[in-house]
Amino acid sequence: MTDSRQSRARAEISFVVNGQARTVHAYPMERLIDVLRQQLELTGTKEGCGEGECGSCSVLIDGVLVNSCLVPVLQVQGSSVVTIEGLAAGEKLHVLQQAFLECGGAQCGICTPGMILAACHLLEGRLEPTTEEIREGLSGNLCRCTGYRQILEAVAEAARRRTAA
Amino acid sequence: MRSNPSEYEMAAPGSLHATVSLLAREPGVWIPIAGGTDLMVQYAAGKLPSRKLVSIWNLPELRRVEVAAREIRIGAGCTYTDLRANQVVGGEFPLLHIAARWTGSVANQNRGTIGGNIVNASPAADSLPALLVYDAELILVSVRGERRLPYASFHTGYKKTLLAADELVRAVCLPRRFAGHFSHARKVGARNAQAISKVCIAALGRLADGVVDDVCIALGSVAPVPLRLTETERTVRGKVIDSDLLLLAKKAAATEIRPIDDIRSTARYRSAVAGNLVAEFLNRLNSERIGTERGGAKEVLAKWNCLPLEKAMESILPCCGSQAWVRGMVARRPLSNESALLAASNETWHNLTPADWMEAFRSHPRIGESRPDDSLSTQSRTVQSVEWSAQEQRTVADSEAAVKIALAEANREYERRFNRIFIVCATGKSAPEILDILQQRLRNDTETELQETAEQQRQITEIRLRKWLQG
Numbered sequence: 001m002t003d004s005r006q007s008r009a010r011a012e013i014s015f016v017v018n019g020q021a022r023t024v025h026a027y028p029m030e031r032l033i034d035v036l037r038q039q040l041e042l043t044g045t046k047e048g049c050g051e052g053e054c055g056s057c058s059v060l061i062d063g064v065l066v067n068s069c070l071v072p073v074l075q076v077q078g079s080s081v082v083t084i085e086g087l088a089a090g091e092k093l094h095v096l097q098q099a100f101l102e103c104g105g106a107q108c109g110i111c112t113p114g115m116i117l118a119a120c121h122l123l124e125g126r127l128e129p130t131t132e133e134i135r136e137g138l139s140g141n142l143c144r145c146t147g148y149r150q151i152l153e154a155v156a157e158a159a160r161r162r163t164a165a
Numbered sequence: 166m167r168s169n170p171s172e173y174e175m176a177a178p179g180s181l182h183a184t185v186s187l188l189a190r191e192p193g194v195w196i197p198i199a200g201g202t203d204l205m206v207q208y209a210a211g212k213l214p215s216r217k218l219v220s221i222w223n224l225p226e227l228r229r230v231e232v233a234a235r236e237i238r239i240g241a242g243c244t245y246t247d248l249r250a251n252q253v254v255g256g257e258f259p260l261l262h263i264a265a266r267w268t269g270s271v272a273n274q275n276r277g278t279i280g281g282n283i284v285n286a287s288p289a290a291d292s293l294p295a296l297l298v299y300d301a302e303l304i305l306v307s308v309r310g311e312r313r314l315p316y317a318s319f320h321t322g323y324k325k326t327l328l329a330a331d332e333l334v335r336a337v338c339l340p341r342r343f344a345g346h347f348s349h350a351r352k353v354g355a356r357n358a359q360a361i362s363k364v365c366i367a368a369l370g371r372l373a374d375g376v377v378d379d380v381c382i383a384l385g386s387v388a389p390v391p392l393r394l395t396e397t398e399r400t401v402r403g404k405v406i407d408s409d410l411l412l413l414a415k416k417a418a419a420t421e422i423r424p425i426d427d428i429r430s431t432a433r434y435r436s437a438v439a440g441n442l443v444a445e446f447l448n449r450l451n452s453e454r455i456g457t458e459r460g461g462a463k464e465v466l467a468k469w470n471c472l473p474l475e476k477a478m479e480s481i482l483p484c485c486g487s488q489a490w491v492r493g494m495v496a497r498r499p500l501s502n503e504s505a506l507l508a509a510s511n512e513t514w515h516n517l518t519p520a521d522w523m524e525a526f527r528s529h530p531r532i533g534e535s536r537p538d539d540s541l542s543t544q545s546r547t548v549q550s551v552e553w554s555a556q557e558q559r560t561v562a563d564s565e566a567a568v569k570i571a572l573a574e575a576n577r578e579y580e581r582r583f584n585r586i587f588i589v590c591a592t593g594k595s596a597p598e599i600l601d602i603l604q605q606r607l608r609n610d611t612e613t614e615l616q617e618t619a620e621q622q623r624q625i626t627e628i629r630l631r632k633w634l635q636g
Binding site: 029030050052055058069070071074118132137 | 168170171173174175177198200201202205206208209218220222223246269270271272273275276488489492493496512513516517518521
């Protein structure tokens with residue numbers, strides 16, 4: 001992060017999004033979620049509360065789960081960002097997406113991208129997470145539809161499939 | 166009211182030196198921003214005091230933990246995730262480790278920093294009472310140089326601190342002299358997770374010759390600043406913990422705190438809970454003494470808390486042969502005493518899947534068979550667990566031939582019926598008693614019997630954990 005422009009002007013900010021190098025012209029304090037949705041048209045990332053409580057705007061920055069509503073875009077300069085759009089390989093859904101689909105882990109869909117990215121971050125660190133570890137891993141992601149049970153099942157199912165594969 | 170980003174400036178100088186130079190050029194104008202978990206919320210609400218921000222996120226000088234012989238220096242830019250992953254914090258400063266785990270969600274722990282928590286100066290912050298009881302000192306840095314001051318003096322009023330307009334918090338220093346202390350943390354909030362505290366406590370204590378030799382107590386959310394209860398500490402120091410002392414301690418705590426009514430709770434509730442939390446800590450400290458006298462439980466746990474992952478898993482596996490349980494327990498480190506260990510075990514066990522339970526069941530030999538059946542062998546059975554099984558089943562091994570034959574027969578019937586071996590917590594039970602239990606349990610339906618088996622395994626694990634604590 002060497003950009004030290006201080007004028008109230010848009011900055012040129014380069015980072016990798018879902019494996020592709022991108023450069024945006026944005027105000028440094030623009031929130032990452034707004035840049036993703038408006039400039040890069042990656043509308044899979046949803047805004048819920050806008051204050052880091054609900055997790056629906058979760059994305060990965062350099063493999064680490066964050067709330068994109070709390071990240072000023074200047075801070076992602078040179079980083080690699082993964083959004084929900086970056087998980088599937090073409091037509092083939094990510095194992096988590098497939099499991100959410102089959103277990104009924106998605107209802108209205110607002111929390112789903114965040115849930116899946118939080119689960120993705122969890123599964124990166126744990127080969128076979130316990131139910132308790134899954135609960136903790138998803139604790140910052142709120143869902144108002146499912147009652148969570150199907151979501152927990154979907155993540156456990158995805159972990160099983162990944163191990164079996 | 167959403168802020169308009171075009172009205173804000175942000176600098177990202179990329180080094181500590183360049184950052185403090187910028188702060189010195191225009192003191193009080195530039196707001197340092199790390200992970201943004203507090204400031205971006207204020208920004209969104211249009212409540213930032215300035216429109217110029219300087220990013221200190223991921224500055225290498227601020228994001229490291231230095232371990233020296235007498236103290237550890239935690240860089241102010243370390244995140245809660247960094248703290249949770251740090252072995253020295255986990256092993257010697259469990260209260261800080263626990264507070265890091267309690268702070269927000271995984272995503273917020275990945276971005277929120279200890280320095281941000283200190284400067285944000287919320288009286289409800291979970292990690293600040295822990296810093297108070299560990300006698301933390303802060304290193305502040307500016308172009309004028311560094312200065313070091315006791316953290317206890319840093320907060321001067323509600324959201325007011327001694328930080329000068331051109332200064333940054335560089336590091337938090339914790340003296341490494343509390344590893345032998347009993348520690349206790351408790352958070353009282355509307356929910357267990359993702360809730361800001363109504364009241365929280367962090368406390369340390371040590372007994373010598375039956376009296377309180379050293380004690381540090383701090384509370385959150387009971388005053389405009391995180392509060393160290395120095396009067397209460399004075400009241401209990403040098404005394405035997407009994408019911409009279411608990412009353413005196415509660416009274417002293419009530420005179421020290423200055424709770425308020427707010428959206429989360431009332432002054433009256435906070436006052437009652439604060440007294441109860443202090444009393445609970447003293448009670449635990451006292452029972453810890455009784456526990457310690459029984460064996461080196463604390464040393465065993467302290468050592469285990471610091472073991473590398475694989476070794477820690479290997480060490481505790483004989484207590485319960487489920488790999489998921491083992492992982493759950495290791496993830497809950499540090500555990501400071503027997504009651505925390507048993508509580509962690511129970512919670513972990515209840516949250517496992519039936520498949521995980523089955524794995525634990527399979528690690529036992531059939532009751533009445535001193536040697537485990539090799540056809541049932543699993544990687545979860547260890548030399549220690551086989552030895553413990555033999556101890557637990559001694560009364561059966563020594564019983565009359567007729568009872569043994571009846572047990573063997575009932576075992577076979579049980580295995581046909583439920584497709585797994587019969588598990589019972591055999592410690593303290595005679596062979597005829599066990600036979601009786603086995604025959605009764607054969608009448609259970611599948612689900613009832615699964616739950617009963619899980620409960621028996623839970624009891625076995627508890628007994629084994631107590632043995633394990635003997636070292």
